[in-house]
Amino acid sequence: MRLVLVLGDQLSDNLSALRKCDKDNDIVVMAEVADEASYVPHHPKKIAFLFAAMRKFAAKLECEGWQVAYTKLDDRQNTGSITGELIRRASEHDAAGVVYTEPGEWRLIEALGDLPLKTHQLSDDRFIASHKDFEDWAEGRKALRMEYFYRDMRRKTGLLMDGDKPEGDKWNYDHENRKPAPDQVDYGGPMQFTPDDTVEEVLTLVENRFGDNFGTLRPFWFATDTGQARQHLARWLTDGLPKFGDFQDAMLNDNRFLYHAIIGLYINAGLLDPLEVCQKAEQAYKDGDAPLNAVEGFIRQIIGWREYVRGIYFREGPDYTSRNGLDHTRKLPAMYWGADTKMNCIAKSVGQTRDEAYAHHIQRLMVTGNFALLAGIDPGEVHEWYLAVYADAYEWVEAPNVIGMSQFADGGIIASKPYISSGNYIHKMSDYCGSCAYKVKDKTGENACPFNLLYWHFLDRHRDRFEANPRMGNMYRVFDRMNEDRQKTVLQEAEDFLSRMDAGRTV
Ligand code: FAD
Ligand code: DLZ
Ligand code: SF4
Numbered sequence: 314m315r316l317v318l319v320l321g322d323q324l325s326d327n328l329s330a331l332r333k334c335d336k337d338n339d340i341v342v343m344a345e346v347a348d349e350a351s352y353v354p355h356h357p358k359k360i361a362f363l364f365a366a367m368r369k370f371a372a373k374l375e376c377e378g379w380q381v382a383y384t385k386l387d388d389r390q391n392t393g394s395i396t397g398e399l400i401r402r403a404s405e406h407d408a409a410g411v412v413y414t415e416p417g418e419w420r421l422i423e424a425l426g427d428l429p430l431k432t433h434q435l436s437d438d439r440f441i442a443s444h445k446d447f448e449d450w451a452e453g454r455k456a457l458r459m460e461y462f463y464r465d466m467r468r469k470t471g472l473l474m475d476g477d478k479p480e481g482d483k484w485n486y487d488h489e490n491r492k493p494a495p496d497q498v499d500y501g502g503p504m505q506f507t508p509d510d511t512v513e514e515v516l517t518l519v520e521n522r523f524g525d526n527f528g529t530l531r532p533f534w535f536a537t538d539t540g541q542a543r544q545h546l547a548r549w550l551t552d553g554l555p556k557f558g559d560f561q562d563a564m565l566n567d568n569r570f571l572y573h574a575i576i577g578l579y580i581n582a583g584l585l586d587p588l589e590v591c592q593k594a595e596q597a598y599k600d601g602d603a604p605l606n607a608v609e610g611f612i613r614q615i616i617g618w619r620e621y622v623r624g625i626y627f628r629e630g631p632d633y634t635s636r637n638g639l640d641h642t643r644k645l646p647a648m649y650w651g652a653d654t655k656m657n658c659i660a661k662s663v664g665q666t667r668d669e670a671y672a673h674h675i676q677r678l679m680v681t682g683n684f685a686l687l688a689g690i691d692p693g694e695v696h697e698w699y700l701a702v703y704a705d706a707y708e709w710v711e712a713p714n715v716i717g718m719s720q721f722a723d724g725g726i727i728a729s730k731p732y733i734s735s736g737n738y739i740h741k742m743s744d745y746c747g748s749c750a751y752k753v754k755d756k757t758g759e760n761a762c763p764f765n766l767l768y769w770h771f772l773d774r775h776r777d778r779f780e781a782n783p784r785m786g787n788m789y790r791v792f793d794r795m796n797e798d799r800q801k802t803v804l805q806e807a808e809d810f811l812s813r814m815d816a817g818r819t820v
Contacts, residue, residue, distance in 0.1 A: 368515065382406070396424050557611055633712055
């Protein structure tokens with residue numbers, strides 16, 4: 314008899330550890346533990362989602378004939394860690410060893426590797442590219458650009474392929490996908506599910522144990538099993554996907570979800586299978602229900618970006634999260650935890666993060682990420698914030714997006730140049746600036762948009778690093794053409810802004 318570990322983000326029928334084992338002899342171990350629930354102060358909605366989904370998955374396995382040793386967070390014997398629970402269950406059942414699918418975080422991989430039990434780790438084949446596939450692709454390349462990796466994934470899966478050519482003759486339709494915010498959104502947002510008894514019990518537990526964490530627990534409407542997640546997906550494919558591409562980068566004061574799929578949390582926990590999701594989107598294109606720019610853009614996020622960032626996380630190794638290529642050391646300001654700010658874009662992005670455990674890609678990259686990078690915040694603190702506050706955040710996917718793509722702290726492995734912008738980009742893509750205390754058109758002065766000031770401050774302090782970058786030379790030339798007094802004013806005002814922020818004043 315062996316133990317089969319199923320972690321909170323491994324809730325998939327086709328999990329390699331479950332496939333390897335035998336329901337008549339082996340015992341599934343699942344555990345809600347303090348260590349996993351507190352390595353960062355997770356958003357209460359994220360904890361509630363996972364615990365409820367874990368409980369339902371355990372019940373489903375039992376219905377299918379598995380014996381499941383499930384530990385609830387407040388069980389008296391709970392040892393508080395995954396390894397502690399495995400040791401306890403192994404002695405309780407006199408188990409010969411533990412079979413598990415590779416976790417998505419080095420911390421846990423190392424802890425399981427150190428268990429005083431016989432262990433057998435299997436690869437996580439819910440992904441399209443294995444570690445070896447990624448290594449083979451990366452081998453000998455000077456730059457690891459996502460676009461080329463993505464083309465290989467298209468060939469491998471056959472998605473949107475016309476023989477050996479891409480559907481429509483082009484691999485990427487992104488140039489059609491950058492429309493500013495629409496006046497009206499004709500999609501009602503994600504499907505919302507009323508909590509059943511299992512969910513209610515978990516909500517009470519989370520309220521009691523994690524009520525002080527940043528984030529609003531109720532109303533709670535996430536899907537918590539595969540059936541519900543598929544219902545949500547089906548509606549989005551019909552009503553949201555057709556305009557997903559057009560407005561992928563747009564942001565609105567009064568619409569938190571626009572045409573986004575809100576499926577990251579379901580795919581990452583194992584409730585939805587990434588390939589199945591992409592095949593359904595491809596079918597919508599084939600049936601004439603969604604245009605190619607939307608479907609290609611969506612499929613690229615999943616078989617391209619999602620697989621690529623995982624490849625980078627595992628290739629780069631456990632020290633990836635502590636990289637700080639730009640030597641940024643400023644503390645994360647309190648406005649990221651909900652303190653007042655006069656910057657409407659930050660207030661809106663953080664506010665919806667607090668309420669929904671969700672913000673879409675451009676809010677994460679070009680609002681909160683952009684600000685942290687321009688202001689020189691310690692990337693380790695930024696990483697822990699993102700890992701805590703989003704319901705879809707696990708280190709394998711969050712860290713490359715934050716440390717690499719957003720904060721340029723990996724020295725340029727993922728991004729060829731930092732994702733920075735002045736207020737102008739946010740103004741173009743959103744309606745945030747119209748209701749902001751700052752003026753996006755003001756480049757200096759007491760009402761100047763802080764992004765405008767910090768943009769030049771960033772470029773100035775990192776001149777040695779970026780001036781020779783062919784994609785950034787233009788920005789330096791614009792700065793160098795400003796007269797000297799203006800340059801001094803901009804840099805001084807940026808300094809003053811940062812000092813006020815560091816002193817805890819509302820900025
Ligand atoms: P949609 O916009 O509808 O996209 C569909 C799916 O594509 C997503 O569900 C996701 O599975 C995939 N996807 C899209 N972009 C990426 C990407 N860059 N990397 C990986 N998968 C992607 N995604 C996470 O899943 N977990 C994270 O912790 C996370 N942290 C991020 C931090 C930063 C700073 C940035 C810039 C991006 C981060 N992303 C993360 C990527 C992306 O923002 C989210 O996947 C997306 O916002 C989830 O919402 P959605 O399901 O509505 O996605
Ligand atoms: C994120 C999370 C949380 C909050 N709680 C648990 C838990 O109690 N038990 C569990 O098995 N998994 C949990 N997880 C998910 C793990 O942290 C995740 O498996 C690792 O970070 C690897 O991706
Ligand atoms: Fe954000 Fe600047 Fe626009 Fe205000 S003016 S919403 S700070 S970009």
